[in-house]
Amino acid sequence: MPSIRALASKQTTTLAVVVKCRPLCEKERQRNRDIVRVNDNKEIVILDPDLSKDYLERVQNRTKEKKYCFDYAFGPESANLDVYKTSVLSKVAGVIQGLNTTVFAYGSTGSGKTYTMAGTRDDPGLMVLSLHTIFDLIKSDCSSDAFEVTCSYLEVYNEVIYDLLEKSSGHLELREDPEHGTVVAGLRCIKVHSADRILELLNQGNSRRKTESTEANATSSRSHAVLEITVKRRQRNQYQNQVIRGKLALVDLAGSERASETNNHGQKLRDGANINRSLLALANCINALGKQQKKGLAYVPYRNSKLTRILKDGLSGNSRTVMIATVSPSDNQYHHTVNTLKYADRAKEIKTHIQKNIGTIDTHVEDYQRMIDSLQIEVYRLKKELSEKESELSLKATEKSVEDELSWLNVLCQETNENVQERINLQKALFELEETDLRNRTELQHLDDAISKQQAIEKDGAVIQALRSRRQVILDNIRDNDEAGVNYKKEIEANEEHRRHLQNMIDEAISNNGSKTYLHILTQYRLLGMTNTELQFEIALRDQVIHKQRETQRNLWNLITALGLDQKQIMEYAAKQGTAIEDWPSTPIGGSHCMQSPSQGCAMTSPSCHWSCIEQSRLSAPCVLQHQQDSGCSPCFKGERESSHTISREGCRSCKHWSSALFCSPEKIAPDIRHSLPEMRAITSLWNDNYSPRSPFKECSQWKDASSMNLPQPFRRSSLEPTTDRELPSMVAARALFGKALKVPLSSVPGHCGLHNGESSNLPDKSQFPHSTSAGPTHLFAESYLRNHPLHCL
Ligand SMILES: Nc1ncnc2c1ncn2[C@@H]1O[C@H](COP(=O)(O)OP(=O)(O)OP(=O)(O)O)[C@@H](O)[C@H]1O
Numbered sequence: 017m018p019s020i021r022a023l024a025s026k027q028t029t030t031l032a033v034v035v036k037c038r039p040l041c042e043k044e045r046q047r048n049r050d051i052v053r054v055n056d057n058k059e060i061v062i063l064d065p066d067l068s069k070d071y072l073e074r075v076q077n078r079t080k081e082k083k084y085c086f087d088y089a090f091g092p093e094s095a096n097l098d099v100y101k102t103s104v105l106s107k108v109a110g111v112i113q114g115l116n117t118t119v120f121a122y123g124s125t126g127s128g129k130t131y132t133m134a135g136t137r138d139d140p141g142l143m144v145l146s147l148h149t150i151f152d153l154i155k156s157d158c159s160s161d162a163f164e165v166t167c168s169y170l171e172v173y174n175e176v177i178y179d180l181l182e183k184s185s186g187h188l189e190l191r192e193d194p195e196h197g198t199v200v201a202g203l204r205c206i207k208v209h210s211a212d213r214i215l216e217l218l219n220q221g222n223s224r225r226k227t228e229s230t231e232a233n234a235t236s237s238r239s240h241a242v243l244e245i246t247v248k249r250r251q252r253n254q255y256q257n258q259v260i261r262g263k264l265a266l267v268d269l270a271g272s273e274r275a276s277e278t279n280n281h282g283q284k285l286r287d288g289a290n291i292n293r294s295l296l297a298l299a300n301c302i303n304a305l306g307k308q309q310k311k312g313l314a315y316v317p318y319r320n321s322k323l324t325r326i327l328k329d330g331l332s333g334n335s336r337t338v339m340i341a342t343v344s345p346s347d348n349q350y351h352h353t354v355n356t357l358k359y360a361d362r363a364k365e366i367k368t369h370i371q372k373n374i375g376t377i378d379t380h381v382e383d384y385q386r387m388i389d390s391l392q393i394e395v396y397r398l399k400k401e402l403s404e405k406e407s408e409l410s411l412k413a414t415e416k417s418v419e420d421e422l423s424w425l426n427v428l429c430q431e432t433n434e435n436v437q438e439r440i441n442l443q444k445a446l447f448e449l450e451e452t453d454l455r456n457r458t459e460l461q462h463l464d465d466a467i468s469k470q471q472a473i474e475k476d477g478a479v480i481q482a483l484r485s486r487r488q489v490i491l492d493n494i495r496d497n498d499e500a501g502v503n504y505k506k507e508i509e510a511n512e513e514h515r516r517h518l519q520n521m522i523d524e525a526i527s528n529n530g531s532k533t534y535l536h537i538l539t540q541y542r543l544l545g546m547t548n549t550e551l552q553f554e555i556a557l558r559d560q561v562i563h564k565q566r567e568t569q570r571n572l573w574n575l576i577t578a579l580g581l582d583q584k585q586i587m588e589y590a591a592k593q594g595t596a597i598e599d600w601p602s603t604p605i606g607g608s609h610c611m612q613s614p615s616q617g618c619a620m621t622s623p624s625c626h627w628s629c630i631e632q633s634r635l636s637a638p639c640v641l642q643h644q645q646d647s648g649c650s651p652c653f654k655g656e657r658e659s660s661h662t663i664s665r666e667g668c669r670s671c672k673h674w675s676s677a678l679f680c681s682p683e684k685i686a687p688d689i690r691h692s693l694p695e696m697r698a699i700t701s702l703w704n705d706n707y708s709p710r711s712p713f714k715e716c717s718q719w720k721d722a723s724s725m726n727l728p729q730p731f732r733r734s735s736l737e738p739t740t741d742r743e744l745p746s747m748v749a750a751r752a753l754f755g756k757a758l759k760v761p762l763s764s765v766p767g768h769c770g771l772h773n774g775e776s777s778n779l780p781d782k783s784q785f786p787h788s789t790s791a792g793p794t795h796l797f798a799e800s801y802l803r804n805h806p807l808h809c810l
Contacts, residue, residue: 026570031331031366032087032338034103035060035357037345038128039092044346052345052353054091057102060084062354065347080350084357086364092345096135099340100145107336108146112153112163112247114260114372118267118330119146122298122359123342124352125236125271132340133268134222142340143218143243143266147211150245150264164248166205167214169221172322173239175294179204180221180241186399189437190325191388192444192559197329201392205246218243240294240323241268261373265330269295269323297321299359305332306362315452315497319445334371339363388551402429432518439511446504453497456490463487 037052037060051063064080088103107117119142121129135141154163169180170188179185181204191201208214226238242265249260297320304316316332318324330337341360343353467483474480576586 026369026371028367028369029336031363031368032103032107032336033341033360033364034099034338035084035086035089035341035343035360036094036099036128036132037089037091037343038131040345044344044348048346048348050092050345051347051350052091052343054089057088057090058085060086060089060343060357062350062357065350082354082357084361086341086360095139096132096141097139097145099132100142103338104142104146105149107338108149108264109153110336111150111245111262111264112157112249114249114262114374115370116263116265116329116335116373118265118327118335118337119340120265120267120269120327120330120337121340121342122269123271123356124344124349127271127342127344127349127352127356129271129340129342130237130268132342133266134218143268144211144215146264146266147214147218147245150247151211154247159251162250164250165208165214166246166248167208167217168200168203168205168244168246169217169241170200170203170244171221171225171239171241172294172326173226175322177203177322178224178239180224181206181217183224187433189392190322192555197333198325200326201388214245237268237270240270242266242326258374263335263373265335267327267330269298294321294323297324298327301327301331302359302363302366306365315449315493315500317445317500319441319448330368331366332368334373335368336370337366337368388555391551428518428521431514432522435511435515435518439508439515442504442508442511446501446508449497449501449504453494453501456494456497460487460490460494463490 035054037054040048040050049065051065053061053063055061060083062082066080088099090099104119107115107119111117119133121132121142123129131139131141133141133143135144150165154165157163167181171178171180177188177190177200179188179202186202188200188202191199193199206217208217221241221243225241244266245264247262247264249262251258251260297317300320301316301318301324318328318331324331329335339360341356343349343356463483463486467480467487470477470480470483
């Protein structure tokens with residue numbers, strides 16, 4: 017029996033930003049001044065470090081004093097426990113309820129990030145406190161649910177990921193998983209039964225973490241560390257198979273630093289440059305996300321570093337996130353402090369969308385997962401063979417020449433590896449950038465239309481101003497994205513050039529050098545890397561499809577709620593169709609996403625129909641759409657047949673009782689929903705335009721011709737461009753709704769509204785549609801539909 021899993025509701029929440037100022041250390045106390053003041057646990061003031069400014073400059077407000085407000089601000093006297101209780105505890109508690117939480121400490125080197133996250137025996141840090149909370153909550157849980165806690169700990173050092181729970185960890189790779197977001201392939205996840213055990217692992221991990229003594233900090237962390245605790249909760253009630261999974265990510269970032277201040281050389285200097293690069297990538301993401309919240313769609317360059325890819329969920333995805341900005345009170349750190357607070361201030365704008373993680377099974381994703389895993393095993397095997405060969409070689413050749421050769425080969429191997437990885441990242445970044453660009457350009461087109469329409473009504477009113485300023489924002493974003501795209505393309509060319517160079521070196525070495533097997537393996541390894549790239553691409557595309565299917569599923573639940581059908585009715589219909597509904601969303605889902613993406617299945621049907629259509633879209637079997645009056649029998653929605661269009665599903669194909677694209681009449685939709693969402697308002701209008709007894713649409717026999725649109729040709733906007741698209745809004749709407757939204761060919765269409773499938777592909781001319789020429793609500797709906805689905809309509 018197929019099963020449907022209703023998605024839990026999504027809530028939008030804002031990143032919580034907390035500032036923590038450490039005390040002056042002994043050395044600083046002798047030489048430096050404390051310039052940070054915290055007021056009312058919210059406001060933080062950074063005094064001008066320059067005491068020599070004269071009175072005039074100060075009264076003329078030429079002071080460098082800065083003031084910021086945050087969710088919480090803590091001064092030097094506060095303990096980690098104070099920070100934890102006010103801003104982290106409640107979010108950690110959500111983890112055992114299936115919610116994700118991310119806590120990350122951000123600040124310059126020596127500002128107290130590690131102290132805040134790990135703490136000391138007397139002042140335990142947020143990592144330690146969170147672990148105790150999780151296990152205390154599990155212990156005191158009164159339900160009969162079974163809990164499983166796992167823990168992983170990794171570090172990103174010089175853009176390479178290492179497992180801190182492994183004694184000698186190799187390089188680990190990142191992978192995109194549609195269910196779990198960005199995951200680290202091969203990272204060890206250890207089952208734990210107590211907080212003490214995790215603390216033991218944490219200590220082990222910390223001892224492996226790369227730290228150095230620098231001028232700025234005697235124990236400076238040179239890597240970003242991510243401790244992840246996953247709590248799986250298997251419920252032992254009526255949802256026997258339901259697993260809830262919450263994740264807590266605790267991140268201690270390496271600190272940004274200025275080379276001049278740290279006085280580093282050699283490797284330390286290179287580490288610093290890498291740390292700064294990844295922190296810059298993080299800062300760029302924070303900037304773009306802040307801008308996005310204020311101005312709209314902007315490209316967020318997550319791909320620019322491993323750190324930002326790992327933190328992606330915490331920054332914009334499914335996570336309740338707390339950013340702890342750590343600052344030093346010392347006057348010589350003024351610039352670092354202000355810089356940290358500037359980013360923290362921007363981060364306040366960032367919004368995330370939280371949702372309970374309820375276990376689902378995606379077989380096709382699992383298949384890909386298996387493929388990747390087996391490829392990884394293959395890569396591992398080859399690597400092993402490679403190292404065996406290395407030791408064999410080292411035995412045979414003289415020590416010096418072998419060393420030279422091996423170091424040369426090692427460099428070659430490493431460069432090959434980096435080249436492949438860079439190519440993967442660049443291609444993915446370009447892919448994402450193009451998507452963003454497409455959406456921006458579609459919006460721009462619609463804004464242009466809206467502006468020209470509005471200009472006919474008023475020359476320079478507020479609406480036009482708003483539309484123009486929005487247009488400008490979109491243009492800016494497009495320009496930024498274009499620039500980024502050009503850069504990515506250049507980088508890809510450089511990467512390709514480098515790849516050719518490496519391949520030439522390998523080929524040359526094979527013909528000249530004795531270590532043929534070694535180099536053959538290297539070539540194979542490289543090829544495997546390329547296959548891996550392709551697979552990762554396929555996965556990325558798959559991820560997109562799955563994401564859209566999920567979006568569709570969510571929309572369907574929204575629609576069901578909007579239709580006013582109650583749980584009992586739907587359960588009954590589903591039972592009749594032999595479909596189980598395992599979970600019921602308690603609240604309507606994701607307001608702004610309402611009815612956005614019917615592209616992968618029928619958008620406006622019952623849960624059972626949704627299931628069948630999703631299944632169908634996978635099997636590419638078209639649904640059949642037929643008007644209810646064509647059929648005498650209908651096992652589904654019997655009671656509603658007379659008063660409204662009915663809804664059926666694939667299982668009812670025999671009775672050909674497909675129905676109602678637009679469902680029941682709008683009167684059946686709860687008034688608050690009917691009038692609140694723009695889409696619903698548009699649908700109501702569409703209904704009135706096209707389905708009411710006086711509807712010109714209904715009686716318009718010319719629609720026979722209109723429907724002569726054979727799929728897929730009629731769904732291409734090009735066949736309607738440029739004027740017809742605008743002149744026949746109803747047709748666009750109908751086309752989108754009856755055709756694309758339901759993902760059915762117009763092989764059979766609702767006779768009720770006059771649509772019939774014909775052979776001719778000629779479109780009716782404007783004069784045949786007297787009622788459709790104005791820019792009415794139908795047009796708006798069509799526009800909004802097309803805006804949301806540009807790819808599918810083109
Ligand atoms: N709240 C605090 N109370 C007392 N000492 C503190 C506090 N916060 C930080 N320190 C001290 O300041 C120094 C630097 O702190 P820490 O190592 O945590 O900085 P960091 O931001 O992690 O630096 P890096 O980025 O270089 O790793 C340490 O000696 C630490 O003990």
